[in-house]
Amino acid sequence: MTQQHYFNPQQEDILKELINVSFGLSASLIGDMLDNHAKLHIPEISSIDILNLDDKIIELLDKTHEFYLTKQRFLGSFNGEVLFVFNAHSAEAFSSLLLQQARVDESDMKASILELTNIITSACIGKFCEIIHGETIFKVPSIEKRDVNRMQEYDKIEGYDNVIVIKTALDIEKENILGHMFILLNNQMLEHLKHTIDTL
Template sequence: MQASEFSDDHLDILKELMNIAMGNATASIADLLQAFGTMHIPYISVSDLNGLKSFIEETIPNDRQYYVTKQLFGGMFGGEFIFVMTDESAVNLGNYLYDISKPERADILDAVVELTNILSATIVSRLTEELNTKVQFFVPSTELVEGNNLIGLAEILDYHKIIIVSTQMVFQTQNISGYIFILTKGEMIERLRHLIDQKLEELYA
């Protein structure tokens, strides 16, 4: 079986684990930021770069500006965590976290980093914990992107086979929502499949 060949069982497990991880994230945000969120059913697929591009084009409207935060994580399982929010959502977030009616660019950026921090830490940690492994997080970086062209040229050269884990998170009261993407590639896909295989063995034993 090749790295890209994930069975329905593999995808089912990943989706279920993602559900649990998202549950953890919403609970942590409720606790740390006093905001109650709802989560969407995660979308999981094994794709290539064109697949990722068209998925992003379908998911994220092109006619806006987005704060895009990318954070790498590594260990037995590694990849990139991407959190995307509209500038409107980001302003609302800056507003909410810093209690300023007109947050400055720096406030917004820091608020976006803070939320991403919590999201990635809870989602990815919980996901990997369920797979009996641990990961380390690297410094995130945020940029303001015009339209939905989130994947740069340099990255195009770098990603061949990709696992896309994507979902949306909505905080109704604060009018904040964002898209989450977890991308992983190459050898990491093989490792992920191996970790899921172990999980499957446990289940079918």
């Protein structure tokens, strides 16, 4: 799959720094929630065309078939959508830590993952809004379980052109909870973000 380069190296460095700061804040909040030390790593940031989103999800899941997908719209002077993808193992590991029980059911798992992604989305998009002096409101997030073998059956996401892909690992108690964050933007929002990054 061809990777787009929407950001030049300097823009990418600033973007990574912004995400690092927001992930530091998120990790602190997640650590408080779990009463445990949490660290969010950002191994990789890339950009892709929205048409390659499904293929990218399949590639990142690496032979895992079932996964959880969360979606959350943000609207205002900075608008777009954030998706998160977790394989079943990571979803279960996080839920077990949060609820402090070895076995968790499907509804508990979905509620736990929504809580986790809500924290990260708010911190990250909040940081972007801060730098572009924009305002945004968050819509209620949703979550569903999907299967990579049935990707053609799911509704396609429309209204966006570009995706910033952030592969992250959450370290808690030696658990490596791997999540993939996708920030969906249209061309206008992407250019606005790039222009603001250039002025920083």
